[in-house]
Amino acid sequence: MSEILKTEKLSLWYGEHQALHEITASIPANEVTALIGPSGCGKSTFLKTLNRMNDLVPGARHTGGVLYHGAEIYAPGTDVTALRRQIGMVFQKANPFPMSIYDNVAYGPRTHGTRERKKLDELVEKSLREAAIWDEVKDRLRASALGLSGGQQQRLCIARALAVKPEILLLDESTSALDPISTSKIEDLIAELKKQYTVVMVTHNMQQAARISDRTAFFLLGELIEFGSTEKIFSMPAQKKTEDYISGRFG
Amino acid sequence: MRKRKAALEQLMRMVFLLCGIVSVAFVLLISVYLIIAGLPAIREIGLWKFLFGTKWAPTFSEPAYGILPFILTSIYGTAGAALLGVPLGVLTAVFLAKAAPPRAASLLHTAVELLAGIPSVVYGLVGMILLVPAIQRLFGLSSGACLLAAILVLAVMILPSIVSVSENALRAVPEEYEQASLALGATGTETWFRVSLPAAKSGVAASIVLGLGRAIGEAMAIIMVSGNVANMPGLFRSVRFLTTAVASEMSYAAVGSLQRQALFSIGLVLFLFIMLLNAFLNLVIKKGGGRR
Amino acid sequence: MKDTGMAKRLARDRARRGLLYFCAGLTCCILLTMIGEILYRGLGSLTWKLVSTQSSYLRNTIGILPNILNTLYIIFVALVIALPVGVGAAVYLTEYAASKRLVRVIEFATETLTGIPSILFGLVGMLVFLQLLGLQEGILAGGLTLVVMILPTIIRTTQESLKTVPDAWREGALALGAGKWRVVRTVVLPNAMDGILTGCILAAGRIVGESAALLFTAGFGFVLNDFAGSLQSSSATLTVALYVYASERGETGVAFAIACLLLLLTLLLNLAADRAAKKFKNREAPVCRKS
Numbered sequence: 055m056s057e058i059l060k061t062e063k064l065s066l067w068y069g070e071h072q073a074l075h076e077i078t079a080s081i082p083a084n085e086v087t088a089l090i091g092p093s094g095c096g097k098s099t100f101l102k103t104l105n106r107m108n109d110l111v112p113g114a115r116h117t118g119g120v121l122y123h124g125a126e127i128y129a130p131g132t133d134v135t136a137l138r139r140q141i142g143m144v145f146q147k148a149n150p151f152p153m154s155i156y157d158n159v160a161y162g163p164r165t166h167g168t169r170e171r172k173k174l175d176e177l178v179e180k181s182l183r184e185a186a187i188w189d190e191v192k193d194r195l196r197a198s199a200l201g202l203s204g205g206q207q208q209r210l211c212i213a214r215a216l217a218v219k220p221e222i223l224l225l226d227e228s229t230s231a232l233d234p235i236s237t238s239k240i241e242d243l244i245a246e247l248k249k250q251y252t253v254v255m256v257t258h259n260m261q262q263a264a265r266i267s268d269r270t271a272f273f274l275l276g277e278l279i280e281f282g283s284t285e286k287i288f289s290m291p292a293q294k295k296t297e298d299y300i301s302g303r304f305g
Numbered sequence: 306m307r308k309r310k311a312a313l314e315q316l317m318r319m320v321f322l323l324c325g326i327v328s329v330a331f332v333l334l335i336s337v338y339l340i341i342a343g344l345p346a347i348r349e350i351g352l353w354k355f356l357f358g359t360k361w362a363p364t365f366s367e368p369a370y371g372i373l374p375f376i377l378t379s380i381y382g383t384a385g386a387a388l389l390g391v392p393l394g395v396l397t398a399v400f401l402a403k404a405a406p407p408r409a410a411s412l413l414h415t416a417v418e419l420l421a422g423i424p425s426v427v428y429g430l431v432g433m434i435l436l437v438p439a440i441q442r443l444f445g446l447s448s449g450a451c452l453l454a455a456i457l458v459l460a461v462m463i464l465p466s467i468v469s470v471s472e473n474a475l476r477a478v479p480e481e482y483e484q485a486s487l488a489l490g491a492t493g494t495e496t497w498f499r500v501s502l503p504a505a506k507s508g509v510a511a512s513i514v515l516g517l518g519r520a521i522g523e524a525m526a527i528i529m530v531s532g533n534v535a536n537m538p539g540l541f542r543s544v545r546f547l548t549t550a551v552a553s554e555m556s557y558a559a560v561g562s563l564q565r566q567a568l569f570s571i572g573l574v575l576f577l578f579i580m581l582l583n584a585f586l587n588l589v590i591k592k593g594g595g596r597r
Numbered sequence: 598m599k600d601t602g603m604a605k606r607l608a609r610d611r612a613r614r615g616l617l618y619f620c621a622g623l624t625c626c627i628l629l630t631m632i633g634e635i636l637y638r639g640l641g642s643l644t645w646k647l648v649s650t651q652s653s654y655l656r657n658t659i660g661i662l663p664n665i666l667n668t669l670y671i672i673f674v675a676l677v678i679a680l681p682v683g684v685g686a687a688v689y690l691t692e693y694a695a696s697k698r699l700v701r702v703i704e705f706a707t708e709t710l711t712g713i714p715s716i717l718f719g720l721v722g723m724l725v726f727l728q729l730l731g732l733q734e735g736i737l738a739g740g741l742t743l744v745v746m747i748l749p750t751i752i753r754t755t756q757e758s759l760k761t762v763p764d765a766w767r768e769g770a771l772a773l774g775a776g777k778w779r780v781v782r783t784v785v786l787p788n789a790m791d792g793i794l795t796g797c798i799l800a801a802g803r804i805v806g807e808s809a810a811l812l813f814t815a816g817f818g819f820v821l822n823d824f825a826g827s828l829q830s831s832s833a834t835l836t837v838a839l840y841v842y843a844s845e846r847g848e849t850g851v852a853f854a855i856a857c858l859l860l861l862l863t864l865l866l867n868l869a870a871d872r873a874a875k876k877f878k879n880r881e882a883p884v885c886r887k888s
Binding site: 310311313314317318320321322323324325326327328329331332334335338339342392393396397399400401404405409412413416417418419420422423424425426427428429430431433434435461464468492493494495498518521522523524525528529548551552555556569572575576579580583 | 606607609610613614616617618620621623624625627628629630631632634635638681682683684685686688689690692693694699702703706707709710712713714715716717718720721723724725745748749752776777778779781802805806807808809812813817836837839840843844849852853856859860863864866867
């Protein structure tokens with residue numbers, strides 16, 4: 055169980071407000087790690103630090119280290135675009151580009167230099183299969199992605215993220231806007247994906263975390279309260295706050 | 306008392322209705338008048354000779370009324386202005402909407418608004434004093450008043466329209482698209498050019514239509530820099546546009562003369578041109594941009 | 598190969614950014630050059646004598662007072678007529694219109710009017726007002742021509758302004774038994790005034806800069822007139838005067854001085870329009886006429 059991504063005493067501020075307090079955590083490879091906690095506790099913020107999407111927020115600054123394969127990702131001179139290729143992200147609300155399904159999935163590979171038609175075709179099919187949506191769209195790859203249902207669009211976004219062959223996939227509450235059927239489809243998908251990828255997912259649905267994750271991290275008010283195997287967290291949490299959250303006493 | 310109030314309400318409704326259809330009335334009036342005024346000369350000169358005749362010499366002993374030089378000049382002038390103004394304008398809009406640090410953006414905004422407010426005669430004046438002599442010196446011509454000067458002036462004139470409408474369209478692109486692109490590892494400019502601009506396609510197209518419409522209808526800005534000789538168009542030749550043809554000869558064409566009536570016909574041709582251009586471009590926009 | 602691929606992409610990214618900065622810079626330079634030239638060549642000639650006298654062949658002097666007055670007269674004439682009609686049309690479109698088809702036709706016609714070049718307005722203006730209606734070249738004919746040109750601006754800004762008046766206020770008044778006209782007069786219009794004012798200022802800005810429509814309707818006259826006199830006598834506005842002085846009389850100093858004046862006027866009008874627009878956005882509580 056190697057650790058692929060690690061933070062060391064990571065603290066983050068948005069302007070004057072401190073959103074993360076000295077988080078130290080290790081994300082193991084080929085496992086699903088769930089980040090749970092009440093709204094506003096910093097789990098999404100933490101997630102966005104992992105692929106440097108927080109760089110886009112004006113006034114965001116941090117202290118501490120974020121290490122990917124042992125190398126600090128915020129070191130000056132780091133190639134952010136290469137980083138984001140290896141650490142992909144799927145957002146809360148599905149955001150397919152206003153292009154065809156094919157072009158959506160091909161966007162990433164094209165950006166990173168793949169131009170050959172044959173290669174792109176293969177890559178698109180592979181990614182759509184991995185995202186469990188190939189059968190539904192194989193006959194209309196040229197149709198606009200915006201014509202798909204919400205659940206399909208989100209699976210398309212997963213396919214799009216997979217097309218650049220990342221190592222890690224970050225899911226930011228990716229099923230919270232979906233109906234139960236789509237949600238369960240994506241949950242099955244995540245269970246499959248972890249064989250090849252590492253998944254870190256933010257969710258405010260505890261049952262979901264209990265169902266599909268291997269490890270769980272509980273955040274509260276910007277602090278990492280507890281981080282351990284899902285089984286242990288949900289049956290015998292070490293911290294009282296964790297126990298209170300899980301048993302529904304707050305949040 | 307109630308009857309009077311009801312009557313007043315009815316009256317005001319009528320009044321407002323009349324005001325409402327005034328625009329329609331005006332458009333009809335303008336179209337009808339241009340047609341009435343423009344047809345006689347076309348009928349007398351002959352449609353083919355009028356539209357495709359290459360010589361315009363109404364005051365010669367053997368008068369000729371061919372307006373092809375004007376038509377071609379207007380087309381080339383507008384196309385040239387678009388060729389220069391559209392890329393510059395769209396790229397400036399991308400800068401304003403995406404790349405500019407906030408203070409630079411607001412400064413540039415003010416600059417563009419100022420440009421938009423300058424009257425066309427002033428553009429013509431500056432063109433006449435700055436541009437024309439410069440062209441004369443640069444290319445060794447006897448006079449710098451030519452099609453090139455007009456194209457440059459027109460390009461600058463349509464810049465503000467293109468920049469402001471395109472900028473609005475770019476700002477309206479949902480942030481989620483750009484975030485998705487960046488999360489996939491694309492750089493900033495890759496995102497702006499491959500995601501934001503295509504998503505803002507119809508707005509940018511609308512700005513181009515706006516710009517083209519302005520360019521083809523402009524008269525005063527270019528009358529001072531284009532030389533006003535009824536030549537077939539050439540980049541360094543003194544030329545006349547459909548608009549400047551009307552503006553320059555109207556004051557001394559005798560009332561009732563064929564020359565004067567031919568000027569009205571030029572006006573009619575210009576009107577039809579613009580209507581067709583708008584219809585065509587709107588069709589293209591609807592086909593290209595509206596996919597939902 | 599991956600590394601050089603990345604380096605190339607980053608280099609291209611930087612080049613593209615450079616291109617964007619270049620274009621923005623070019624646009625700025627163009628503006629600065631224009632304004633610079635105008636001020637440089639015009640401010641010197643912008644004397645008090647110039648703006649307060651009229652041109653005289655006898656004394657061989659040039660004065661643009663008549664042109665300044667003509668411009669003001671024509672703004673007045675055009676607005677006085679266009680405002681009621683334009684506001685009326687906007688009121689019809691937002692408050693009264695029953696048939697959606699008619700609304701679309703009217704809006705299409707208004708859109709069409711904005712696309713027609715000013716030289717054509719001038720042409721038709723000449724045909725209708727001078728030839729057909731028998732008016733003389735002057736501020737009246739010119740003003741009427743401008744009415745048609747600025748109508749779309751007034752209609753559009755008034756419409757926007759009317760749309761910001763919440764329906765709740767209309768419904769409140771109607772529920773008290775007020776007729777539609779009464780509602781419009783006492784509740785809707787008073788609260789849309791700021792927006793209408795902005796539209797006026799924008800229209801005035803367009804009028805100040807207009808020239809092609811006035812050549813054959815208002816004419817080229819340089820005689821000093823009072824308002825009544827100017828209505829039917831050939832009167833050149835500032836823009837037309839600029840054109841004449843620059844291209845026919847070769848007085849480029851005077852032309853640039855007029856350009857400075859025009860720039861100043863446009864700037865002031867734009868600032869006024871901005872201030873009015875800001876006030877219009879910040880309005881909160883409804884203004885109600887008592888009766």
